[in-house]
Amino acid sequence: MKKITRITGLKGTLRVPGDKSISHRAIMFGSLAEGTTTIHGFLKGADCLSTIDCFRKTGISIEEKEDTIYVHGKGLHGLHKPEETLDVGNSGTTTRLISGILAGQNFDTVLSGDASLNSRPMGRIMKPLSMMGADITSIHDTGCAPLSIKGRSLNAIHYDSPVASAQVKSCVLLAGLYANGKTSVTEPALSRDHTERMLRSFGANIVSDKNTCTITPPETLHGQHIEVPGDISSAAFFIVAALITPNSEITINNVGINDTRAGILKVCQDMGADITLLNAREEGGEPVADLLVKTSSLRGTIVEGDIIPALIDELPVIALMACFAKGQTIIKDAHELRVKESDRIAIMTENLGAMGADIIDTEDGFIINSRSNNTIPVLYGTNINCSMDHRIAMTFAVAGLNADGETIITDSDCVDVSYPGFFTQLEQLFSQN
Numbered sequence: 532m533k534k535i536t537r538i539t540g541l542k543g544t545l546r547v548p549g550d551k552s553i554s555h556r557a558i559m560f561g562s563l564a565e566g567t568t569t570i571h572g573f574l575k576g577a578d579c580l581s582t583i584d585c586f587r588k589t590g591i592s593i594e595e596k597e598d599t600i601y602v603h604g605k606g607l608h609g610l611h612k613p614e615e616t617l618d619v620g621n622s623g624t625t626t627r628l629i630s631g632i633l634a635g636q637n638f639d640t641v642l643s644g645d646a647s648l649n650s651r652p653m654g655r656i657m658k659p660l661s662m663m664g665a666d667i668t669s670i671h672d673t674g675c676a677p678l679s680i681k682g683r684s685l686n687a688i689h690y691d692s693p694v695a696s697a698q699v700k701s702c703v704l705l706a707g708l709y710a711n712g713k714t715s716v717t718e719p720a721l722s723r724d725h726t727e728r729m730l731r732s733f734g735a736n737i738v739s740d741k742n743t744c745t746i747t748p749p750e751t752l753h754g755q756h757i758e759v760p761g762d763i764s765s766a767a768f769f770i771v772a773a774l775i776t777p778n779s780e781i782t783i784n785n786v787g788i789n790d791t792r793a794g795i796l797k798v799c800q801d802m803g804a805d806i807t808l809l810n811a812r813e814e815g816g817e818p819v820a821d822l823l824v825k826t827s828s829l830r831g832t833i834v835e836g837d838i839i840p841a842l843i844d845e846l847p848v849i850a851l852m853a854c855f856a857k858g859q860t861i862i863k864d865a866h867e868l869r870v871k872e873s874d875r876i877a878i879m880t881e882n883l884g885a886m887g888a889d890i891i892d893t894e895d896g897f898i899i900n901s902r903s904n905n906t907i908p909v910l911y912g913t914n915i916n917c918s919m920d921h922r923i924a925m926t927f928a929v930a931g932l933n934a935d936g937e938t939i940i941t942d943s944d945c946v947d948v949s950y951p952g953f954f955t956q957l958e959q960l961f962s963q964n
């Protein structure tokens with residue numbers, strides 16, 4: 532449990548933990564490669580630890596020495612049948628990506644996670660995998676995990692995905708490693724492209740053309756060194772905190788700003804935010820920069836269309852930011868928020884409404900108005916129900932810094948899913964005033 536109260540400003544420099552999406556993929560692809568993959572900057576959040584645990588249970592040795600993770604890959608056909616159910620914890624990424632890999636093995640597995648994970652839709656991967664000839668079923672016939680996967684040889688397909696989801700795209704591409712020809716996926720808007728970039732660096736032949744990418748099954752993948760950039764989805768909480776809290780100026784070093792992830796920077800710019808990108812560079816095949824963020828006078832905007840996949844996990848904190856912007860903000864085309872760790876549309880509307888914000892939910896987003904003509908509306912602290920959803924807990928920690936009274940976050944430990952140490956780093960920025 533955490534109690535948060537209003538602060539007078541955020542000052543200082545920080546580095547956020549490694550990117551969650553890249554950390555998962557480094558373990559997975561390293562396990563399937565020949566030789567050792569070394570990973571620097573790996574995110575030791577609960578989700579990525581679930582990925583490590585699953586691969587260890589399939590016989591991969593993964594060690595940690597002095598902040599580097601060593602994955603001793605056994606090649607594309609080196610995994611073993613696990614002796615028990617693979618526990619995917621709270622992690623949708625682990626579940627959907629590993630399913631693509633397991634579908635093409637010569638053994639059977641069962642995957643299961645926590646209550647939230649086991650209520651998230653898996654039909655979206657069961658459908659394309661079944662088209663490839665995979666044997667994957669929802670054990671309780673709910674369309675959700677636990678999943679039973681009976682490994683077998685797979686057929687190459689072209690899949691037109693109805694949803695812009697990197698997890699679906701990656702699942703199909705990973706199954707494509709084991710298919711009898713070229714497998715391609717077309718998505719309605721481009722989702723994060725870390726799988727394509729990293730698999731290419733491991734030696735796979737992947738061609739991307741607009742919203743379609745095609746994989747030719749490789750003979751082998753080769754172990755790599757991966758430098759994991761800071762996670763922009765984690766940086767987002769500090770970006771918004773500095774923008775909406777008076778007297779703030781912070782620098783966030785080493786943030787991944789891949790175009791397919793950095794939609795929040797575009798939205799902040801549209802809202803009039805004062806953010807400067809410093810030292811833009813490329814590290815380990817991913818664009819990275821340091822971000823200088825200052826308190827800003829914000830205006831409302833419309834967030835919709837193809838940018839949504841590039842900021843999907845940031846929408847809760849963007850909705851909070853909109854409460855501090857002059858005028859109206861409309862967020863739409865974000866139906867996917869309803870099937871994350873919680874229904875993030877419902878939970879944001881419930882909690883921001885309880886704090887006094889003018890927010891209504893729509894089928895696929897929110898409409899948010901400033902509460903008054905003042906640029907600084909008043910939010911009131913209250914008890915936050917975050918349904919064990921890490922991004923909701925962190926969003927309301929930021930809200931509480933700008934609310935009257937106490938904001939109480941009961942399930943605050945859930946931040947460990949993607950950001951262990953979040954509260955300590957946040958506190959360090961206000962103790963420096």
Ligand SMILES: O=C(O)C1=C[C@@H](OP(=O)(O)O)[C@@H](O)[C@H](O)C1
Binds near residue numbers: 624696697722723844
């Ligand atoms: O591929 C990934 O690493 C992720 C993809 C996104 O999910 P969807 O593919 O369901 O949009 C995102 O929300 C999740 O946090 C991580």
Ligand SMILES: C=C(OP(=O)(O)O)C(=O)O
Binds near residue numbers: 621622871949
């Ligand atoms: C949706 C998320 O992750 P996942 O789908 O991997 O559980 C997230 O981290 O916000």
